[in-house]
Amino acid sequence: MKWLLLLCLCVYAVQCSDYDDDDEEDKPKPVKVFDPRGHRPLDKKREVYNPVRNAPPPISGGSRYQGRPTEAPVGRQEYEKQEQPDAGGCTHASEEMGELCPTGCELKSAIVKQERNVKGEVSKLQKDVDDLSRSANTIYNYVDGMSNALRERQLVSNENGDLVTRYTDDLETQHAFAKEAITTVFPSNIRILQSVLDKIRLKILRVEKAILAQKDGCQEPCTVSCPIPVVSGKECEDIFRKGGKDSGMYLIQPDSFYQPYKVYCDQTTQKGGWTTVQNRMDGSVDFGRRWDDYRRGFGNIAFDVGKGHCSNPGEYWLGNDRISQLSKLGPTEILMEMQDWSGSKVYAQYRQFTVQGEMTNYILSIDGYSGNAGNGLLEGASTLFGENRTMTIHNGMKFSTYDRDNDNWTPGDPSKQCSREDGGGWWYNRCHSANPNGRYYWGGSYTRNMAKHGTDDGMVWMNWKGSWYSLKAMTMKIRPFFS
Numbered sequence: 001m002k003w004l005l006l007l008c009l010c011v012y013a014v015q016c017s018d019y020d021d022d023d024e025e026d027k028p029k030p031v032k033v034f035d036p037r038g039h040r041p042l043d044k045k046r047e048v049y050n051p052v053r054n055a056p057p058p059i060s061g062g063s064r065y066q067g068r069p070t071e072a073p074v075g076r077q078e079y080e081k082q083e084q085p086d087a088g089g090c091t092h093a094s095e096e097m098g099e100l101c102p103t104g105c106e107l108k109s110a111i112v113k114q115e116r117n118v119k120g121e122v123s124k125l126q127k128d129v130d131d132l133s134r135s136a137n138t139i140y141n142y143v144d145g146m147s148n149a150l151r152e153r154q155l156v157s158n159e160n161g162d163l164v165t166r167y168t169d170d171l172e173t174q175h176a177f178a179k180e181a182i183t184t185v186f187p188s189n190i191r192i193l194q195s196v197l198d199k200i201r202l203k204i205l206r207v208e209k210a211i212l213a214q215k216d217g218c219q220e221p222c223t224v225s226c227p228i229p230v231v232s233g234k235e236c237e238d239i240f241r242k243g244g245k246d247s248g249m250y251l252i253q254p255d256s257f258y259q260p261y262k263v264y265c266d267q268t269t270q271k272g273g274w275t276t277v278q279n280r281m282d283g284s285v286d287f288g289r290r291w292d293d294y295r296r297g298f299g300n301i302a303f304d305v306g307k308g309h310c311s312n313p314g315e316y317w318l319g320n321d322r323i324s325q326l327s328k329l330g331p332t333e334i335l336m337e338m339q340d341w342s343g344s345k346v347y348a349q350y351r352q353f354t355v356q357g358e359m360t361n362y363i364l365s366i367d368g369y370s371g372n373a374g375n376g377l378l379e380g381a382s383t384l385f386g387e388n389r390t391m392t393i394h395n396g397m398k399f400s401t402y403d404r405d406n407d408n409w410t411p412g413d414p415s416k417q418c419s420r421e422d423g424g425g426w427w428y429n430r431c432h433s434a435n436p437n438g439r440y441y442w443g444g445s446y447t448r449n450m451a452k453h454g455t456d457d458g459m460v461w462m463n464w465k466g467s468w469y470s471l472k473a474m475t476m477k478i479r480p481f482f483s
């Protein structure tokens, strides 16, 4: 009897696990995980932690820009007739122009990987269902046997009268219960499981079809053309002042010694003039990249959603050389905007932002926080205390990637590298309170078990959502500071 009940419970549990419908959005789970990670606690016996880094202060003082003149009457910008085709996505055709066209190839490989997992799960589930059907049969036979035994006993009881009546009553109750279980509860549970399986199969079929279509699309580098706006400038503020007042892709040339390159200009937020240096929004670009990629920049600058020009930003990292160069033109401010999976938005803004050159491994200096996301970059994670919090400050840190360890976690020890564990290139300390280039987790909440190294490697901003919530969108933009 006991194992019968147990089986009932098992079936019930499987039935209750949540398989969402196709049209249903993946909802963020309302679980709050109060388990601040970010830091690497000190082993007092063997380690010392030195929080001090000799970093130059960020560039401050007079700007090359005066305040904005009041609304110059400038007409809408025009776009050049000549179109500049770019290869992008799978292959990188013209490097200095930046990669432009997202083909979804990276997305594809992510899906393929997932599909492999799902297939395993399904065949396991199928086996479970088969086992269940088999044991249901066994039980059926058992109960059948019981029915016969009962009938015989009833005969006996009729002969022996009251002596066995009480015993038989018990047996009959149990028998009725078991019979009910095998004739209605079990089959219906098995049916439910079967339909869950069928649904998953259908989903996989659809994914397979999508992948096939994607494979075709990725045979050759796609060519999407982005007309280059006529207006160009040193950076997006310059472009704004020259009349480029629509957000979109522009060509900039901060310095006449360097080739012009493409960036996405945000010309609306806080009156515009922002050069986007980082953007995440759908996980279509892999940010777990090596030093050279972070130095040169990677990803898709912008794309066209059918308006005839590239007005939507893609996922990209502008490149440490370019970011450094732009930030050293003069006093520069940075705006980091982020969004969670329920659509809430917060931001962190720093009035001063400077990134040194590659010679010093791109040391970060920032100051002058405002905003509502929390000042992790300067003060560390507010959920940590003492030394632990100090370990998560980013100001004054060098840039690290998985193949170039410049962090402040036992320098020189190859087994202690923040970037290896936390998923992206960043100004890691020991290790982070913010991880904007971390792994992209669909849906927000994730767990230790889902992380590659058990660390909080998501797109994390600890002072807003803690260590175990990965944001939906994140963007970093810079602008010459002017009063």
Ligand SMILES: *[C@@H]1O[C@H](CO)[C@@H](O)[C@H](O)[C@H]1NC(C)=O
Binding pocket: 041, 042, 384, 385, 386, 387, 388
């Ligand atoms: C630092 O973190 C470790 C483990 O996370 C904890 O045991 C220790 O008490 C923390 N120290 C402080 C000062 O909070």
